[in-house]
Amino acid sequence: MLSFVAQRVVKGVIVLLAIVVLNFFLIRLAPGDPAVVMAGEAGASDQIFVQQLREKFGLDKPLPEQLFIYVKGIATLDLGFSFRQQAPVAKLIGERLPATLLLTLTAFAISLVLGVLFGTFAARFAGTFLDTAITVFALIFYAMPIFWVALMGILLFSVTMDWLPSFGYETVGANLTGFAHAVDVAKHLIMPAMTLGLFFMATYTRMTRASMLEVKRLDFVKTARAKGLSDAVIQRRHVLRNALLPVVTLAGVHSGTLIGGAVITETVFAWPGIGRLMYDALLQRDYNLLLGVFVICSAMVLIFNLITDLVYRLVDPRIEFTT
Amino acid sequence: MSKRVLLGVLLACGLAAPALAQEPKAGGAINAVIQPEPPGLMLAMVQNGPVQMVSGNIFEGLLRYSPKLEPQPELAESWSVSEDAKTYTFKLRKGVTWHDGKPFTAADVLFSIEMLKQTHARARNNLAQVDKVEAPDDYTVVFTLKQPFGPFLGIFEVGSMPIVPKHLYEGTDWKTNPYNNAPVGTGPFMFKEWQKGSFIRLVKNPNYYEKGKPYLDEIYWQIIPDAAARSVAYETGKVDVLPGGSVENFDVPRLSKLKDTCVTGAGWEFFSPLAWLWLNNRQGPLADKRVRQAVMFAIDRDFAKDVIWNGLGKVATGPSASTIKYYTDDVPKYPYDPAKAKALLKEAGYKGEKIRLLPLAYGETWQRWGEAVKQNLQDVGMNIETIATDVAGFNQKIGDWDYDIAFTYLYQYGDPALGVGRNYVSSAIAKGQVFNNVEGYSNPEIDKLFADGAVATPDSKRKEIYEKAQKILVEDVPVAWMLELQFPTIMRCKVKNLITTGIGVNDGFKDAWLDK
Numbered sequence: 001m002l003s004f005v006a007q008r009v010v011k012g013v014i015v016l017l018a019i020v021v022l023n024f025f026l027i028r029l030a031p032g033d034p035a036v037v038m039a040g041e042a043g044a045s046d047q048i049f050v051q052q053l054r055e056k057f058g059l060d061k062p063l064p065e066q067l068f069i070y071v072k073g074i075a076t077l078d079l080g081f082s083f084r085q086q087a088p089v090a091k092l093i094g095e096r097l098p099a100t101l102l103l104t105l106t107a108f109a110i111s112l113v114l115g116v117l118f119g120t121f122a123a124r125f126a127g128t129f130l131d132t133a134i135t136v137f138a139l140i141f142y143a144m145p146i147f148w149v150a151l152m153g154i155l156l157f158s159v160t161m162d163w164l165p166s167f168g169y170e171t172v173g174a175n176l177t178g179f180a181h182a183v184d185v186a187k188h189l190i191m192p193a194m195t196l197g198l199f200f201m202a203t204y205t206r207m208t209r210a211s212m213l214e215v216k217r218l219d220f221v222k223t224a225r226a227k228g229l230s231d232a233v234i235q236r237r238h239v240l241r242n243a244l245l246p247v248v249t250l251a252g253v254h255s256g257t258l259i260g261g262a263v264i265t266e267t268v269f270a271w272p273g274i275g276r277l278m279y280d281a282l283l284q285r286d287y288n289l290l291l292g293v294f295v296i297c298s299a300m301v302l303i304f305n306l307i308t309d310l311v312y313r314l315v316d317p318r319i320e321f322t323t
Numbered sequence: 324m325s326k327r328v329l330l331g332v333l334l335a336c337g338l339a340a341p342a343l344a345q346e347p348k349a350g351g352a353i354n355a356v357i358q359p360e361p362p363g364l365m366l367a368m369v370q371n372g373p374v375q376m377v378s379g380n381i382f383e384g385l386l387r388y389s390p391k392l393e394p395q396p397e398l399a400e401s402w403s404v405s406e407d408a409k410t411y412t413f414k415l416r417k418g419v420t421w422h423d424g425k426p427f428t429a430a431d432v433l434f435s436i437e438m439l440k441q442t443h444a445r446a447r448n449n450l451a452q453v454d455k456v457e458a459p460d461d462y463t464v465v466f467t468l469k470q471p472f473g474p475f476l477g478i479f480e481v482g483s484m485p486i487v488p489k490h491l492y493e494g495t496d497w498k499t500n501p502y503n504n505a506p507v508g509t510g511p512f513m514f515k516e517w518q519k520g521s522f523i524r525l526v527k528n529p530n531y532y533e534k535g536k537p538y539l540d541e542i543y544w545q546i547i548p549d550a551a552a553r554s555v556a557y558e559t560g561k562v563d564v565l566p567g568g569s570v571e572n573f574d575v576p577r578l579s580k581l582k583d584t585c586v587t588g589a590g591w592e593f594f595s596p597l598a599w600l601w602l603n604n605r606q607g608p609l610a611d612k613r614v615r616q617a618v619m620f621a622i623d624r625d626f627a628k629d630v631i632w633n634g635l636g637k638v639a640t641g642p643s644a645s646t647i648k649y650y651t652d653d654v655p656k657y658p659y660d661p662a663k664a665k666a667l668l669k670e671a672g673y674k675g676e677k678i679r680l681l682p683l684a685y686g687e688t689w690q691r692w693g694e695a696v697k698q699n700l701q702d703v704g705m706n707i708e709t710i711a712t713d714v715a716g717f718n719q720k721i722g723d724w725d726y727d728i729a730f731t732y733l734y735q736y737g738d739p740a741l742g743v744g745r746n747y748v749s750s751a752i753a754k755g756q757v758f759n760n761v762e763g764y765s766n767p768e769i770d771k772l773f774a775d776g777a778v779a780t781p782d783s784k785r786k787e788i789y790e791k792a793q794k795i796l797v798e799d800v801p802v803a804w805m806l807e808l809q810f811p812t813i814m815r816c817k818v819k820n821l822i823t824t825g826i827g828v829n830d831g832f833k834d835a836w837l838d839k
Contacts, residue, residue, distance in 0.1 A: 032717075033715070038371075038760065056498055092519065096519065096520060140419040158555060167552050170600050173524075174521045269552070270547040277520065
């Protein structure tokens with residue numbers, strides 16, 4: 001198993017390097033650069049100003065040299081400096097990490113738990129009214145655009161009922177601490193996490209339902225039934241466990257993207273996460289910051305893919321590690 | 324106490340009450356919206372709108388300006404001008420300290436000017452006429468000009484010339500100086516905290532030189548990226564102030580009707596944002612003056628004002644906004660007249676060549692305006708193709724002159740020599756740069772008028788020159804002037820004196836107080 005992990009890590013580093021190089025060139029294909037954006041914002045510009053900005057961003061150097069400097073930095077775990085925000089990239093990402101993870105992990109948990117639960121029920125009662133109701137419920141949240149669900153949520157729960165705050169991570173200026181602060185953050189978290197969680201829930205519901213129905217038809221389930229096992233035991237121990245493999249795959253892929261945040265949800269709810277940081281960096285052509293977020297996100301996808309492979313083994317002992 | 328005396332006391336109290344109600348009250352916090360999140364807070368390094376809105380509380384200029392754009396004291400308590408109008412002497416306030424306790428002196432002013440010449444394009448242009456700056460003592464600064472420069476007293480507000488602490492910047496790498504994100508100024512509020520993506524917190528400067536000010540204890544600038552969410556934040560009482568431009572204009576009438584809500588269009592006199600269409604004078608159909616005039620006649624600017632901007636603003640008559648010096652409306656007029664536009668296009672021999680239109684990527688209002696203008700131009704037979712871009716792409720295309728018609732709006736800074744001439748003189752044609760003479764208009768007469776106007780004395784002479792320039796420009800239509808924009812500030816009525824100068828919410832909240 002160790003050699004499996006080692007080889008995957010080496011492959012991962014190569015993939016990461018390829019991603020860095022590709023992204024480096026891709027984001028430079030977009031029209032405009034940070035100097036152009038900042039000169040525009042200043043409401044005035046002249047040749048000296050634009051040239052100064054280009055030098056400041058290191059854009060006056062030849063492209064291969066810029067790439068070399070960047071890759072060298074990455075190799076020493078230095079993500080560079082955002083001249084736009086006048087702070088190191090790692091610090092900027094680090095500041096957003098707690099809020100991002102809180103939102104995406106909560107949404108992930110909501111989608112996974114509710115998805116598997118609803119999927120199991122839908123499979124168990126396939127073809128009944130309950131099955132249809134669950135499917136419709138799940139698909140409604142999948143079909144509706146996130147920003148729409150978010151805005152309707154705000155309209156209902158913030159404006160009309162005044163139950164939940166409409167934006168932000170905490171009540172600004174309340175200076176709450178300890179448990180009161182945790183409750184305050186939780187209140188702010190409910191709407192964005194539910195919006196995001198319900199969207200992804202549909203995928204897990206459908207996947208679990210389909211997978212369970214497939215497994216249910218297999219011979220070993222008939223054997224289990226013939227052995228006289230109760231329906232609950234068959235569903236839980238035999239059907240669900242075997243049906244979970246595709247769900248684990250999906251969850252693995254999904255969890256790798258969690259650190260990238262959720263741009264739309266974060267924007268509508270003013271949640272201070274990495275998704276928004278990345279979006280703003282894109283609009284402002286903040287190359288170093290954008291690349292930094294990409295590097296971290298890519299690394300996470302690779303790491304979670306590895307973890308998914310390892311979890312496979314736990315869920316299904318028939319799978320062996322081969323390199 | 325007899326009944327008569329009691330009645331007298333009550334009457335006196337009753338009569339006195341309204342007067343007392345207007346006395347500023349100290350204390351409280353204001354929650355205001357800031358959008359987009361500032362990239363930093365060092366005004367000398369970055370000069371976009373949000374940076375000034377927050378940092379205008381932290382830093383100060385030598386002067387501020389009344390709504391009529393008359394200079395008022397700030398860090399300079401008085402000033403005088405020599406008879407030949409070439410020497411300006413500023414007497415600085417004594418007893419002013421930086422937020423870290425160090426004294427503010429003339430050395431800070433000299434250092435700021437040197438720094439701004441390198442980091443602030445507009446300040447560098449404004450200071451081009453300055454021959455030397457000297458500090459004969461710690462509290463006097465003398466500017467000697469190469470020649471008289473009419474608008475010189477108009478270049479000292481905090482955004483145009485912020486005064487920065489020499490002791491924290493001298494000898495450091497300005498780009499990476501840690502004080503860029505935790506600025507130290509002389510202003511009424513001090514930087515306290517910045518939760519990136521959430522809020523910026525400023526607290527009262529207890530040692531502020533104007534005794535009793537500021538009245539507020541704290542300001543929270545809340546960062547809410549979505550325009551609809553900003554409206555809701557106000558609606559649900561989570562923020563008290565929506566500075567001009569914070570919400571989409573179509574939300575303004577609805578929000579204005581909310582209980583205890585006050586709206587003002589004041590505070591933009593210094594900036595006087597003027598919207599126009601850049602018309603590429605170099606190539607294609609728009610190189611012909613008649614086609615440019617046709618564009619002016621084809622566009623229903625009253626519709627834009629009444630429908631897209633909800634009745635806010637004013638139809639522009641030419642290159643100067645009506646709020647800045649030497650404005651005249653005695654210029655050729657371009658009412659909405661599609662028939663005349665068609666006739667002009669026919670006369671110019673326009674045969675349906677494709678014309679690329681770039682709307683501004685500043686939100687829904689600007690997108691809608693782009694669609695309306697496209698419709699207007701199509702109605703008179705122009706073949707319009709809309710090009711969608713983001714801000715960076717827009718700036719790139721404009722700088723490369725890769726467009727035919729493009730939306731924009733620019734500040735005018737109170738005087739044609741500061742904010743108008745730069746868009747029409749041929750010396751301001753420079754590829755790769757934005758917000759200068761992007762349209763490529765070149766007219767030696769206009770060049771001379773703007774050159775003369777900047778240095779002419781007395782004021783009546785400047786007036787004559789700029790009025791002539793306006794007439795020529797409006798006849799030539801180098802760009803198509805649209806609207807004098809109005810960005811209304813929406814706030815709870817309990818917020819008093821928020822806007823007291825022509826610089827408005829960009830000038831700090833030192834006069835603001837809460838009528839709790």
